[in-house]
Amino acid sequence: MHDTGTAPQSAPASGHDRAPAKDPGQAQDAGSAQEGQGKHARSFGLPIASCLVLGNIIGGGIFLLPASVAPYGTISLVAFGVLTLGAIALALVFGRLAERDPRTGGPYVYARGAFGDFAGFLAAWSYWITSWVSNAALAVAAVGYLDVLIPVNEHKWTACLAALVLQLLPALANFAGTRYVGAVQLVATVLKFLPLLLVAVGGLFFFDSANLGPFHASDDSPVGAVSASAAILLFSYLGVESAAVSAGDVRDPRRNVGRATILGTLGAALVYLLGTLAVFGTVAHDKLVGSTAPFSDAVNVMFGGSWGGTAVALAALVSILGALNGWTLLSAQTPYAAAQDGLFPSAFGRKKRGVPTVGVLVTVVLASLLTVYNYAAGSGGVFESLVLITTFTATVPYLLATVAQIYFLVSGQRERVHRGRLVRDAVLAGAAFGFSMWLVAGSGYAAVYQGVLFLFVGVLVYAVMAARKQRTATVSNG
Incomplete structure (x- = not known):
C-alpha cells in the first residue's frame, strides 16, 4: 500500500478506449513512484502484504463462529472446507489479475479495464461503502470485548466514546x-495469530471425540445443513482482496x-478450521450450542x-x-484509484506519506x-441492517473482478492472458x-434489496462525476 502523490490525471472515458499497453498499469506505477513518498512512506514487502490479507480476513467474528455453527453439528466443517476452496480460487484469480495489472485499486482497476468507467465506479463505490460501514461495526464489536477488561458499557455514551477512540487509533497510524x-x-497480526493458533493446536491435545456431538444435528437435510451453516460462515473470508486493492x-x-x-488466505483458513475443530473437541456439544464465548470455554477446559x-x-x-x-487504509485506496481517473472527487487522489x-x-x-447514531438511536436494528447490507x-467488486477475468480469458487479450x-x-x-454468487445469495433478500438501493445512489454520483469529466475534456480539447 504505497500510493503516490502525483496530481490526478484525466483518463479516457472508457477502459475500452485505452490503447493496450505491453505492461498494464505501467504509466500509473511510473507516475506514482515519487508520489507522497518520504521517510514515513514505505512499500510493503511480502510479509506485511500477507499480514494485511490475514489481518483483514480475521476480525472478531472468529471468537463466536464455533458456537454459531454448532447447532448444525460437525457437518458445518464440510461447509468450512467448501468455502475455503472458494476463497482460495478467488484469491488465485486476484493474484492473476494483479500480475497483469498491478495498480492500486484491485477490483476497480480490473472492472474498469474490462467494461469501462461505469463498472469500475460501481466496484469502487460498493467497496467504499463496505469499508466505512464495516469500520463502524468493528469498533462497536470491539467495545464489547473491551468491556470485559475495562467496564465501559455501563453508560451508552462511555461506550460510544470508547468506540470512537478505537476507530481513531488506527486512523492515526494511517495518517x-x-x-x-x-x-x-x-x-x-502476530499478536492475534499466535494465541488463536495456540488454542487451535493446543486444543488438539485436549481433544475428546465425545464432545463433538452428532455429525448432522439439525432437522435440515445434509445439503440444507451445509448451506445453512455456510450462510453463517460465508463472510468469514471477506478481505481476500486486500493485497490486490493495495497493489500499488x-x-x-x-x-x-x-x-x-x-x-x-491459507493462514486464515488454517486458523478458522483448526480453531473451530479444537473448540468442537474440547467443549461439550450441548454446552457449545448455548455458549456466548466458545474460545473462552475452550481455554478454561485446556x-x-x-x-x-x-x-x-x-x-x-487486538484482532479487531x-x-x-488494515480496513482504514483499504477504505481510502479504491477511491484514490478512482479519483486518479476522474471518477471520484480529486481530493481523494492526493497522498501524504504514501497514504x-x-x-x-x-x-x-x-x-x-454512524457509530454515534447507533448509540443515540439506542437500538441495534438500523445499525445491524446497514452491516448486513x-x-x-x-461481493459486488468480487463479481465484477471475476467476470472481468472471464472476459479477458474469452476475448483472448494477449496482454491479459497467459496461454x-x-x-x-x-x-x-x-x-x-x-463463490461470489454464493456470497450474494447468502446475504439474504433484504440485504440484496437494500444494497441495490445503495448502488443506485452511486449511479447519481457517477452521473455527476462523469459529466464533470466530460466537460473538462471538452474544454481541454476546445
Whole structure:
C-alpha cells in the first residue's frame, strides 16, 4: 500500500478506449513512484502484504463462529472446507489479475479495464461503502470485548466514546504513513495469530471425540445443513482482496500480490478450521450450542481456571484493532484509484506519506457519525441492517473482478492472458464466480434489496462525476 502523490490525471472515458499497453498499469506505477513518498512512506514487502490479507480476513467474528455453527453439528466443517476452496480460487484469480495489472485499486482497476468507467465506479463505490460501514461495526464489536477488561458499557455514551477512540487509533497510524501502517499490521497480526493458533493446536491435545456431538444435528437435510451453516460462515473470508486493492503499495506487486493473497488466505483458513475443530473437541456439544464465548470455554477446559474470558477478550481486541488498521487504509485506496481517473472527487487522489489522507479522514468521519447514531438511536436494528447490507456490497467488486477475468480469458487479450495457463485460469475464474454468487445469495433478500438501493445512489454520483469529466475534456480539447 504505497500510493503516490502525483496530481490526478484525466483518463479516457472508457477502459475500452485505452490503447493496450505491453505492461498494464505501467504509466500509473511510473507516475506514482515519487508520489507522497518520504521517510514515513514505505512499500510493503511480502510479509506485511500477507499480514494485511490475514489481518483483514480475521476480525472478531472468529471468537463466536464455533458456537454459531454448532447447532448444525460437525457437518458445518464440510461447509468450512467448501468455502475455503472458494476463497482460495478467488484469491488465485486476484493474484492473476494483479500480475497483469498491478495498480492500486484491485477490483476497480480490473472492472474498469474490462467494461469501462461505469463498472469500475460501481466496484469502487460498493467497496467504499463496505469499508466505512464495516469500520463502524468493528469498533462497536470491539467495545464489547473491551468491556470485559475495562467496564465501559455501563453508560451508552462511555461506550460510544470508547468506540470512537478505537476507530481513531488506527486512523492515526494511517495518517503517520504507510511505514507505520505496515508496522502496526505486522504486530497486530502476530499478536492475534499466535494465541488463536495456540488454542487451535493446543486444543488438539485436549481433544475428546465425545464432545463433538452428532455429525448432522439439525432437522435440515445434509445439503440444507451445509448451506445453512455456510450462510453463517460465508463472510468469514471477506478481505481476500486486500493485497490486490493495495497493489500499488506492494513491493514487486506482479510477484508479491498473488503470493500475499494466497498466504494470507491459507493462514486464515488454517486458523478458522483448526480453531473451530479444537473448540468442537474440547467443549461439550450441548454446552457449545448455548455458549456466548466458545474460545473462552475452550481455554478454561485446556488450562483450568476462569481466566479464559479475559485472555480471549484481549486477543479479540487486538484482532479487531488490526482489522481496523488494515480496513482504514483499504477504505481510502479504491477511491484514490478512482479519483486518479476522474471518477471520484480529486481530493481523494492526493497522498501524504504514501497514504490517501483525505480518504482516510472521510472514512473516519462517516464511520464515527454512524457509530454515534447507533448509540443515540439506542437500538441495534438500523445499525445491524446497514452491516448486513455491506455483506452484499462487498461481493459486488468480487463479481465484477471475476467476470472481468472471464472476459479477458474469452476475448483472448494477449496482454491479459497467459496461454499456457488458459484452462487452469478459466476453471479458477469459474469457481471464483460461483463463490461470489454464493456470497450474494447468502446475504439474504433484504440485504440484496437494500444494497441495490445503495448502488443506485452511486449511479447519481457517477452521473455527476462523469459529466464533470466530460466537460473538462471538452474544454481541454476546445
